[in-house]
Amino acid sequence: MPVHRIGLVVHGGKPTAVVAAERVRAWAGSRGIGVADVDVWEDITGRTRASPQQEAASAGDPDLIVTVGGDGTLLRGARVATVTGAAVLGVDVGRVGFLTTVELVDLEEALDAVHTGSFHIEPRLTLTARASRPLHVPDDLGVLLRYGRGPAPAPPTVHDSLPDQVGWGVAQDVVALNDVVFEKLSRDRQASLGLYVGGQLVASYSADAMIVASSTGSTAYSFAAGGPILFPRLQALVVTPVAAHMVFDRSLVVPPDEAVAVRVLDRSGQVVVTVDGQLAGVLDPGDWVGVYAAPHSCRLVRLGPADFPGRLRDRFGLVDAAAAAADGNPPLTYRPDVPVPDDLRHLYLPPLT
Numbered sequence: 001m002p003v004h005r006i007g008l009v010v011h012g013g014k015p016t017a018v019v020a021a022e023r024v025r026a027w028a029g030s031r032g033i034g035v036a037d038v039d040v041w042e043d044i045t046g047r048t049r050a051s052p053q054q055e056a057a058s059a060g061d062p063d064l065i066v067t068v069g070g071d072g073t074l075l076r077g078a079r080v081a082t083v084t085g086a087a088v089l090g091v092d093v094g095r096v097g098f099l100t101t102v103e104l105v106d107l108e109e110a111l112d113a114v115h116t117g118s119f120h121i122e123p124r125l126t127l128t129a130r131a132s133r134p135l136h137v138p139d140d141l142g143v144l145l146r147y148g149r150g151p152a153p154a155p156p157t158v159h160d161s162l163p164d165q166v167g168w169g170v171a172q173d174v175v176a177l178n179d180v181v182f183e184k185l186s187r188d189r190q191a192s193l194g195l196y197v198g199g200q201l202v203a204s205y206s207a208d209a210m211i212v213a214s215s216t217g218s219t220a221y222s223f224a225a226g227g228p229i230l231f232p233r234l235q236a237l238v239v240t241p242v243a244a245h246m247v248f249d250r251s252l253v254v255p256p257d258e259a260v261a262v263r264v265l266d267r268s269g270q271v272v273v274t275v276d277g278q279l280a281g282v283l284d285p286g287d288w289v290g291v292y293a294a295p296h297s298c299r300l301v302r303l304g305p306a307d308f309p310g311r312l313r314d315r316f317g318l319v320d321a322a323a324a325a326a327d328g329n330p331p332l333t334y335r336p337d338v339p340v341p342d343d344l345r346h347l348y349l350p351p352l353t
Contacts, residue, residue: 002115002116002117003028003033003063003064003111003114003115004033004034004063005033005034005035005036005059005060005061005062005063005064006024006028006033006034006035006036006062006064006065006066007036007037007038007056007059007060007062007064007065007066007077007080007081007086008021008024008025008035008036008037008038008065008066008068009037009038009065009066009067009068009069009073009074009076009077009080010037010067010068010069010073011068011069011070011072011073011093011094014069014093016093016104017068017069017073017091017093020068020091020093020104020107021068023107023108024066024068024091024107024111027107027108027111028111031115034060036058036059036060036062037059038055038056038058038059038062038065038077038080039055039058051173052079052080052082052083052084052173052175053083053084055080056080056081056083056084056086059080061084062084062086063086063087064086064087064088064089064114064301065077065078065080065081065086065087065088065089066088066089066091066111067088067089067090067091067100068091068093069091069093069094069100070092070093070094070095070097070100071090071094071097071098071099071100071220072094072277073090073094073100074088074090074099074100075099075177075178075276075277076276076278077090078126078175078177078298078300079175079177079276081298081299082126082175082177082294082296082297082298082299083175083296085296085299086299087114087121087299087300087301088298088299088300088301089102089110089111089114089301090102090300090301091103091104091107091110092104097315098219098220098311098315099177099216099300101302101303102303106303110301110303113303114301118303119301119302119303120301120302120303120304120305120306121299121300121301121302122232122299122300122301122302122306123297123298123299123300124177124214124215124216124232124297124298124299124300125214125215125216125235125236125256125293125294125297126175126176126177126214126293126294126296126297126298127174127175127176127177127179127180127212127214127237127291127292127293127294128171128172128174128175128176128291128292128293128294128295129172129174129176129180129275129289129290129291129292130168130169130170130171130172130289130290130292131169131170131172131281131287131288131289131290132159132161132166132169132170132286132287132288132289133159133161133166133169133170133287134170134172134281135172135174135273135280135281135289136281136282137279137280137281137282138282156269156270156284156285157284157285158266158284158285158286159284159285159286159287160286161263161286161287161288166288168290169288169289169290172280172289174275174280175275175294176214176217176275176276177214177216177217177276177298178213178214178216178217178220178221178276178277179211179212179213179214179217179220179221179222179275179276180211180212180273180274180275180289180291181209181210181211181212181221181273181274182209182210182211182212182262182264182271182272182273182283182289183208183209183210183242183271183272183273183274184207184208184209184269184270184271184272185269185270185271185272185282186269186270189268189269189270190206190207190208190245190268190269191205191206191207191208191209191210191264191268191269191271192204192205192206192264192265192267192268192269193205193207193210193262193263193264193265193268193271194262194263194265195210195239195252195260195261195262196259196260196261196262196263197239197252197254197258197259197260197261198258198259199259199261202252203246203248204265205241205244205245205246206244206245206246207241207242207243207244207245207246207249208242208243209225209241209242209243210239210240210241210242210262211225211227211238211239211240211241211242212237212238212239212260212262212291213227213237213238213239213240214236214237214238215230215231215232215233215234215235215236215238216232216298217238218230218238219312222238222240222251225240225241225242226240226249226251227240227251228251228253229312230253231308232306232308235255235256235293236253236254236255236256237253237254237255237256237258237260237291237293238251238252238253238254239251239252239254239260256293257293259290259291259292260290260291260292261288261289261290261291262288262289262290262291263286263287263288264283264284264285264286264287264288265285266285266286267285268285270282270283270284270285271283271287273289310332313332335349
């Protein structure tokens, strides 16, 4: 995969990211490779944001997206790359870095590896959505956000949206690597949500939010809300309620061929929809949104075999507990350096690196 054109997504608020971006431009310039900035920061309300296809076209349809920042920057670049089939190389100048894997000191070496084909592609499940009506951010969003701190606005309209009226709904311009989140708009009005899996009502929630995450997103907001951690290779969706006012507040792990739908109940407050942390629309009572596994995976560049257990251990300090350390230091790997026994040959046991 020789690189012909790079789309560059940079966290401009971090001086180290700006300097690293110049190193990418210098590397590309010395090899006659075009570089274009992919503008994914414009208008965070999403009202005038270009589609991923438009963003890619304006950057000259790059075959490699390089993100310089943290995981949030990579999520923005992944939105563009997923719909065009470009690979994504994440350069880490963030704080957590579950998705970004290239350190600044290794930047040029990583670019060389991609240019010469010495790398791995790690496909990641992404999410898309359909809704009973087009997602829309109202012009008076500021007034809605001040609910409870001034004159009360009129109650939201309850939309007629039974399945026989809206069918499968309207396809949305949604590409999520991490999650689609349904969150209460006002602090003093709960989100009342019906959760459907495979077309069947599973539960009704009164909660602060409902998260529908991919396996990749299981280590993000869903994890912070008490959800399980899924290995990225696992193809699944995770549904996690946030601060639910009910006894059943557990996460559900759903296979990728099942539809997960959320309906705003008739007496609920308005609900905000965010896609990988970016505002996508405001829902009224009666509105539906279905979240599905998308047809295209995000193609993350890895310079070696993925070490998710090691990254999990190091990012969360899972072997640093004082009580456990007092009882001994376990080895960091367990894999005998001998051929796999016959009774385990049916398993996928990649070599440790």
